[in-house]
Amino acid sequence: MNKEQFFAEMKTAVLEGEIEAAETLARQFLGLGVSPLEAIEQGYVAGINEVGRLFEEGEMFLPELVAAAEVMKAALAVLEPELAKQQVSREIKGKVVIGTMHNDIHDIGKDMVASMLTASGFEVVNLGVNVPCDTFVSKVRELKPDILGLSALLTTTMPEQKNVVETLEEEGLRAGVKVLIGGAPVNKEWAEAIRADGFAENAIEAVKVAKQLVNK
Amino acid sequence: MLRRKFKPVRSMLEFRVLSDRDVKKIHEAALEVMEEAGVRFPSKRALDILEQAGCKVDRETMVAKLPAKLVMESLRKAPSQYLLAGRDPKDDLWIDDKTSHLSTDGCAVDFYDIRTGLLRRSTKQDITDACKVADYLPEISYIWGPPVSAQDVPAVTRPLHEIEASMDGTTMHIQPETVISREMAYFALEMAAVVAGGREALRKRPLFSYMQCATDPLGQDGGSLDASMVAAEWGIPTGFMPMPMSCATAPATLAGNLVVATVDAVSPLVLMQLVNPGTPVYFAAAPTAIDLQTGGYTGGGPEDFLLAAAFGQICHFYQIPLAMGAFATGAKEPDWQAAVDNCFSGLIPVLTKTAIMNGAGTLNGSKAFSLQELIMDAEIFSMIAKVAEGIEVNDDTLAVDLIKKIGPGGNFLAEKHTRQHMKEIWRPTVYDRKPYGAWLESGKKGAFAEATEKARWILENHTVEPLDPKVKQEFARIIQAAEKELAR
Numbered sequence: 179m180n181k182e183q184f185f186a187e188m189k190t191a192v193l194e195g196e197i198e199a200a201e202t203l204a205r206q207f208l209g210l211g212v213s214p215l216e217a218i219e220q221g222y223v224a225g226i227n228e229v230g231r232l233f234e235e236g237e238m239f240l241p242e243l244v245a246a247a248e249v250m251k252a253a254l255a256v257l258e259p260e261l262a263k264q265q266v267s268r269e270i271k272g273k274v275v276i277g278t279m280h281n282d283i284h285d286i287g288k289d290m291v292a293s294m295l296t297a298s299g300f301e302v303v304n305l306g307v308n309v310p311c312d313t314f315v316s317k318v319r320e321l322k323p324d325i326l327g328l329s330a331l332l333t334t335t336m337p338e339q340k341n342v343v344e345t346l347e348e349e350g351l352r353a354g355v356k357v358l359i360g361g362a363p364v365n366k367e368w369a370e371a372i373r374a375d376g377f378a379e380n381a382i383e384a385v386k387v388a389k390q391l392v393n394k
Numbered sequence: 395m396l397r398r399k400f401k402p403v404r405s406m407l408e409f410r411v412l413s414d415r416d417v418k419k420i421h422e423a424a425l426e427v428m429e430e431a432g433v434r435f436p437s438k439r440a441l442d443i444l445e446q447a448g449c450k451v452d453r454e455t456m457v458a459k460l461p462a463k464l465v466m467e468s469l470r471k472a473p474s475q476y477l478l479a480g481r482d483p484k485d486d487l488w489i490d491d492k493t494s495h496l497s498t499d500g501c502a503v504d505f506y507d508i509r510t511g512l513l514r515r516s517t518k519q520d521i522t523d524a525c526k527v528a529d530y531l532p533e534i535s536y537i538w539g540p541p542v543s544a545q546d547v548p549a550v551t552r553p554l555h556e557i558e559a560s561m562d563g564t565t566m567h568i569q570p571e572t573v574i575s576r577e578m579a580y581f582a583l584e585m586a587a588v589v590a591g592g593r594e595a596l597r598k599r600p601l602f603s604y605m606q607c608a609t610d611p612l613g614q615d616g617g618s619l620d621a622s623m624v625a626a627e628w629g630i631p632t633g634f635m636p637m638p639m640s641c642a643t644a645p646a647t648l649a650g651n652l653v654v655a656t657v658d659a660v661s662p663l664v665l666m667q668l669v670n671p672g673t674p675v676y677f678a679a680a681p682t683a684i685d686l687q688t689g690g691y692t693g694g695g696p697e698d699f700l701l702a703a704a705f706g707q708i709c710h711f712y713q714i715p716l717a718m719g720a721f722a723t724g725a726k727e728p729d730w731q732a733a734v735d736n737c738f739s740g741l742i743p744v745l746t747k748t749a750i751m752n753g754a755g756t757l758n759g760s761k762a763f764s765l766q767e768l769i770m771d772a773e774i775f776s777m778i779a780k781v782a783e784g785i786e787v788n789d790d791t792l793a794v795d796l797i798k799k800i801g802p803g804g805n806f807l808a809e810k811h812t813r814q815h816m817k818e819i820w821r822p823t824v825y826d827r828k829p830y831g832a833w834l835e836s837g838k839k840g841a842f843a844e845a846t847e848k849a850r851w852i853l854e855n856h857t858v859e860p861l862d863p864k865v866k867q868e869f870a871r872i873i874q875a876a877e878k879e880l881a882r
Binding site: 236241283286287290333334337362363365382383 | 545690691
């Protein structure tokens with residue numbers, strides 16, 4: 179296979195959600211001795227862009243987007259160590275740390291957001307569920323993300339979102355990070371009340387808002 | 395103000411989407427999944443009990459594998475019918491496999507203010523108002539929830555405030571779904587015991603039952619499990635509500651969704667029967683599919699209606715009462731979509747003889763509560779109840795002699811037979827049947843405007859037997875004690 183054929187197959191793997199095929203292609207590609215960056219950009223990202231376009235047109239659906247994101251993640255896991263060796267880095271839209279609030283174990287919505295952000299070119303660190311305030315704050319300090327995503331499904335854990343924002347302020351970390359909140363009971367008024375930077379009602383919205391936030 | 399008593403709905407019609415063989419296949423699939431993949435029980439106490447009973451337990455993943463034999467034994471121990479008591483015995487409900495009851499929806503976070511018509515964050519007072527309207531409506535049998543979240547009181551004791559606010563608004567049975575820790579379960583039951591007159595009186599007349607949410611697929615929540623084990627010790631009914639969403643937390647196929655729903659409803663029943671054999675348990679469910687565009691919850695759609703009917707059949711197979719999510723439209727306003735959703739989701743569980751339908755009064759996928767919607771949902775339910783009666787055919791109802799007597803071209807208006815039977819014909823309360831001219835003159839008042847007036851009238855005129863001041867004092871004491879203990 180030449181480069182062009184690789185790119186076409188990688189794109190297809192993303193479009194069809196074929197994780198194993200994507201990993202195999204990535205490994206084979208490394209044997210060509212070409213920069214992995216090309217595979218990422220002209221193969222996998224091209225596939226992601228196509229998925230995004232088809233989704234916008236109503237031809238593809240959310241499960242296909244999530245599958246494409248998973249393919250992308252798997253391919254990156256193969257290619258990134260090589261990138262690191264060559265001391266080049268891929269272009270990312272921004273770094274996101276995301277998690278569900280303390281005493282809240284709901285993860286599906288937050289995970290959809292994480293997948294969509296990954297698929298859209300963000301680097302995502304998913305802290306999981308039941309994340310204490312201190313962990314969010316220390317991760318912001320350590321990883322210096324562009325965006326912190328806070329998810330709450332319960333009205334009783336919504337105040338934790340406020341708590342994290344306030345703690346970031348107290349620790350002098352607030353200026354360096356945009357806070358994006360979400361979850362079923364959360365709305366725009368709440369986002370404004372707790373001085374969050376953004377709010378989204380679903381994963382697709384979340385990507386749009388995240389892109390706006392990093393471009394600000 | 396006196397309430398009309400509502401005849402329990404016993405459907406004479408029957409609707410089936412699954413064959414007996416289909417039901418058995420789903421049952422066998424669920425047994426296989428419980429035994430081979432297991433279910434996550436993130437509670438040390440639950441895992442200890444399950445291990446003791448012969449389940450294979452992985453302490454790290456907190457997954458217990460349930461042998462089919464144990465599952466079947468547990469199902470046999472759980473009662474098929476039992477009482478859900480009201481604070482007023484007139485409101486008692488007998489839960490069985492023939493009767494259908496409707497409750498309010500629960501835990502909305504927004505409330506359509508009846509004075510301003512605007513949507514705003516819900517408060518403790520909204521709970522009492524919603525319960526009061528529900529208390530007046532003959533079609534509503536009990537309070538699930540609370541109907542809305544009391545967001546103006548501290549989160550740490552919120553569930554207890556919500557119970558108090560509910561009891562201030564109704565004498566009907568209350569089924570809280572926000573009691574999700576062991577400590578909270580004790581405080582809440584203590585409140586119920588104060589009203590019932592002690593723990594033993596409460597067991598005999600459970601004024602409360604608990605509802606807990608499962609974490610599909612194949613999992614439960616730790617706090618909910620701990621709370622439910624307290625309920626089981628006290629002999630208080632508990633139900634677990636799986637809400638598998640096809641494509642996300644369940645397979646895209648509806649049969650696969652039903653397997654997940656069955657596993658997540660049956661597996662906690664096993665634990666309940668181990669804690670206290672014979673303790674009343676019910677299945678609950680709100681299986682659905684995601685919105686393919688956004689991945690969000692839909693609050694209605696043809697898949698939901700099919701799943702409701704099918705899961706109803708599965709619960710009949712197990713002879714365990716089912717509380718089915720219904721009337722929980724995704725529509726933002728009480729509009730055409732709300733009516734479509736709620737007619738289907740209300741009718742189908744009645745036709746499958748589902749014991750309880752949870753869900754009157756909300757919009758926007760259970761996130762917004764509307765008193766008008768509650769009134770209109772109750773009206774839909776009264777129509778459903780009429781449909782479920784079917785048509786009785788006998789000499790009197792055939793009225794052959796009368797038809798012959800009237801003969802060609804006559805009418806039946808002044809006949810005694812008409813007066814005897816006319817009240818069997820359904821009559822609306824808010825449904826608009828005005829003549830066109832009268833409708834124009836009224837300022838084009840439709841069902842929503844009628845429901846708004848009715849809601850205001852109920853809030854002003856309907857009185858609910860208040861809680862004894864001594865009970866209120868005890869509530870205050872319990873809430874204060876909870877504040878101290880839980881804030882730590």
